[in-house]
Every structure is written in structure tokens, then in C-alpha cells.
Amino acid sequence: MNALSKVELNQKVTHFNMKLTELIENYSNEVGINSERTKIAYRDDVAQFFKYFNCNNESTTDVVYIIFTRNNIVKYRSYLLEEKKLSASTINRKMCALKEFIKYLSSYGYDIDINIINQLSKLKTTNNSYEALSLEEAYALINWIKDNENRKALDKYYYCLLALDTGVRAEALNKLTKASFIIKEDEVIVKGVDKGKKAYTKVISREFYDNMHNDLKFDQLNLTDNIFNFSGKNRTDMLNRAKKSLGWENRNITFHSFKKGAVTYAYECTKDIRVAMNVGSHSNMETTQRYIADNEEAFKGAVSNNFATGVKDVDFNNFEKDQxxxxxxxxxEAIQLQVKTELNKIK
Incomplete structure (x- = not known):
């Protein structure tokens, strides 16, 4: 094993002697480098774990060896489930934050076995996630926002349209600048970084970009200025106002529903789950399958449809225009849009 350099040794010594709160802050700064929301969530999740075991602002990093045991992690998880009554998905997220913290400690030389949490099974979750929006529903919400919001209505309008068109998460949209858009002759490439520091590349139409460019006065922005800056509260309040006006208060629609709608639309157009997976920037197919499960109808193949409907004998020329x-x-809607696209080519 190679000897540590003086710099590396000093880094490790510094970590071993710092306050626990400082260590947690350093960890959250690193894991949340691309998302303030992630930074705060992971910092709070880890801090709450140590607080449960009576650590305070004066505690030093020595306590990690005492507290990070399998029994303590199981005890804390039971507390969250049985006393705090948190949902399984929330508890799994908190366990993920602890797992990442242990990996972070290990990278700085702390002798902690990552298997103490790796071997814990995830709690089973129930499917009560937000709804996917059809194109018609999405446009109803988005147009209401454009026509009725008192502050930055156009900004919110294009913020929502981009989420629906690209499937990019809200926090990643907040990082877009003029430099994120690469203009081609008939399309525009959008490049950025999404959750988990994952780079993405999306394509939008030149017409969509030109409208957004003009309406949001891109010419007045510096190349590195953020185009959007909407907090989670901004998004929730905006959608709650729209849902109330449209009579949809009882529906589980969030800003993330636009992303779910984008993934569902991609699947409806192609019936290719890998295309939908790419639109959602998902790292595993199970996530994509959950997105489309609520909206996917049983798909009959070409042979089945032939037998069921006698489709081979259908001739468009035998039908009236109105029919x-x-x-x-x-x-x-996905099929309608494909037809409209083809019709537009022969105008």
C-alpha cells in the first residue's frame, strides 16, 4: 500500500479532529454540489440521526465509531416508522443519506463497514405518487398560469413548458443559462446537469426556442445568468392556484407531473421503454416502468389487431372525410400529434 502524502495525511487528520457538525456540513456540500435542495435534505437527514442519539454541536467526529452500528441504524429506522409515522419512501430516502455519509467517511479513512447499511432491506412502498398529466391537462394548467399568475407569468409559462417538453427536473431547469442552448438550423440542443450530477442532452424545436428567447428577452441576459429561479414553494403555490381554479384540488398533481407526462408521452409515441427512460434521464428501467404503469393500457400486437378488427380489409378511401x-x-394525443407533424410536412 502506498504511503500517504503530507497533504493527504493532513486532510485525514483534519477530518478526524473536526466537530461533527462541520463534518456533516462538508459532506452535504459535496453531495449537494448541483442541488441546494439535495444539500439541505442530506444534511438534515444525517444531523437528525445523530441528534436521536443525543449528539450536539460540541460532539466531535469520534462519535461516528460509537454510533454507526447496525443495531443503532435499525433502531433509528424503527423509530421513524413506528413513532414518527413516516412513510416508507421517506425512511428509505433517509437511509440513503446515511449510506452516502458512510461512504463519504470511508473515503476519508474512517474505518466503518459500509455493509452495516448495505445489507438492510428497503421498506416496501405503496404507489401513491403524483399523477402524470395528459397533454390536454398539462396545457390547461400551463395556459392558466400564463394568463392568471400575477408575477413572472411568462417565465413560469416557459418553465412549465420546458419541463413538459424535455422531462428535465425543476432544480435542473433552474440552472439553465443562455449558454445551455446550442442553436442549430431547425432545432436547439439543450445541455445541462440533472440529479446526481448526471449530464443530459435534450432537443427542442427552433420555433419553441425562438418564442421563449423573444418573450423572456434573452438578449438582455448575460451568457451565464440563470433564466429561471423558482423555489419549491413557488412551484407548489403556482400549481395549487391553477388546480383550484380548474377544479382539480383533489388531484395529486405536482410540478414533477410534467416530467412524468413527458416520459408517458414518449412511451405512447414509440412504445419503446428505452426511449422513455432516456427522456426521464432514469438510471434504471424500474423507475421508468413506475412512471408509465398508471397510464399504460394493454397493448395488442399487429397480429391480434388484424384478427380482432379485420384491419387488412380497411381502406381509407372507403370512408368520408368526417368519419x-x-x-x-x-x-x-401522442398519436394525434404524430399525424399533425406528418400533415405539416405536406402543406
């Missing part, structure tokens, strides 16, 4: 239009209007 064809009626059928087109009854198709899923």
Missing part, C-alpha cells in the same frame, strides 16, 4: 376526422380525434 376519418372523428376517428383521428378519438386517438391518443
Amino acid at each position: 376519418l376526422i372523428e376517428v383521428l380525434k378519438s386517438l391518443p
Whole structure:
């Protein structure tokens, strides 16, 4: 094993002798480098764990060896579940923060076995997640926001449209600058960093970009100025006002519903879960499957449809224009948009 350099040794010594609160702050700064929301959540989750075991602002990093045991982690998880009555998904998130903290400690030389938490099974969660929005519903919300919000209505309008069009998370949208957009002849590339420091590349139409550029006065912005800056409260309040006006107060719609709608739309268009997975920037397919599960109908293949409907014998020329239009209007929105796109090419 190679000897440590003086710099590396000093870093380790410093970590071993600092206050626990400072160590947690350093950890949260690193894990939340791309998201203030993540930084605060992970910092608070780890701090709450140590507070449960009576640590305070004067505690030093020595306590990590005493407190980080499998029994203590199981005890804390039981406390969150049985006494605090937290949901399984919230507890799993808190366990994830502790796991990342242990990995962080290990990287600085703390002799802590990561398996004390790795071997804990996740709590089973119930599916009570936010709804995906159809295109019609999404546009109803977004247009209400544009027409009725008192402050920064146009900014909020394009903020929501970008979420629906690209599937990019709210916090990542807040990091967009003029430099994030690479303008091509007939499309615009959008590049940025999303959750978990994951780089993404999206494509939007040139027409969409030009409208946003003009309405939000991009010419008055510096290249590195953030285009959007909406907090979680801003987003929640904005959507609550829209839902109340539209009579949707009982529906579980959040800003993330736009992202879920984008993923669902991609799947409806292609029936390719990998395309939907890419739109959602998901690292595993299970997440994408959860996104589309509530909206996916059983899909019959070409052979089944042939037998069921005699589709081979159907000739468009045998139908009246009004009949064809009626059928087109009854198709899923994703299919309608594909048809409109093709029609637009032959104008």
C-alpha cells in the first residue's frame, strides 16, 4: 500500500479532529454540489440521526465509531416508522443519506463497514405518487398560469413548458443559462446537469426556442445568468392556484407531473421503454416502468389487431372525410400529434 502524502495525511487528520457538525456540513456540500435542495435534505437527514442519539454541536467526529452500528441504524429506522409515522419512501430516502455519509467517511479513512447499511432491506412502498398529466391537462394548467399568475407569468409559462417538453427536473431547469442552448438550423440542443450530477442532452424545436428567447428577452441576459429561479414553494403555490381554479384540488398533481407526462408521452409515441427512460434521464428501467404503469393500457400486437378488427380489409378511401376526422380525434394525443407533424410536412 502506498504511503500517504503530507497533504493527504493532513486532510485525514483534519477530518478526524473536526466537530461533527462541520463534518456533516462538508459532506452535504459535496453531495449537494448541483442541488441546494439535495444539500439541505442530506444534511438534515444525517444531523437528525445523530441528534436521536443525543449528539450536539460540541460532539466531535469520534462519535461516528460509537454510533454507526447496525443495531443503532435499525433502531433509528424503527423509530421513524413506528413513532414518527413516516412513510416508507421517506425512511428509505433517509437511509440513503446515511449510506452516502458512510461512504463519504470511508473515503476519508474512517474505518466503518459500509455493509452495516448495505445489507438492510428497503421498506416496501405503496404507489401513491403524483399523477402524470395528459397533454390536454398539462396545457390547461400551463395556459392558466400564463394568463392568471400575477408575477413572472411568462417565465413560469416557459418553465412549465420546458419541463413538459424535455422531462428535465425543476432544480435542473433552474440552472439553465443562455449558454445551455446550442442553436442549430431547425432545432436547439439543450445541455445541462440533472440529479446526481448526471449530464443530459435534450432537443427542442427552433420555433419553441425562438418564442421563449423573444418573450423572456434573452438578449438582455448575460451568457451565464440563470433564466429561471423558482423555489419549491413557488412551484407548489403556482400549481395549487391553477388546480383550484380548474377544479382539480383533489388531484395529486405536482410540478414533477410534467416530467412524468413527458416520459408517458414518449412511451405512447414509440412504445419503446428505452426511449422513455432516456427522456426521464432514469438510471434504471424500474423507475421508468413506475412512471408509465398508471397510464399504460394493454397493448395488442399487429397480429391480434388484424384478427380482432379485420384491419387488412380497411381502406381509407372507403370512408368520408368526417368519419376519418372523428376517428383521428378519438386517438391518443401522442398519436394525434404524430399525424399533425406528418400533415405539416405536406402543406
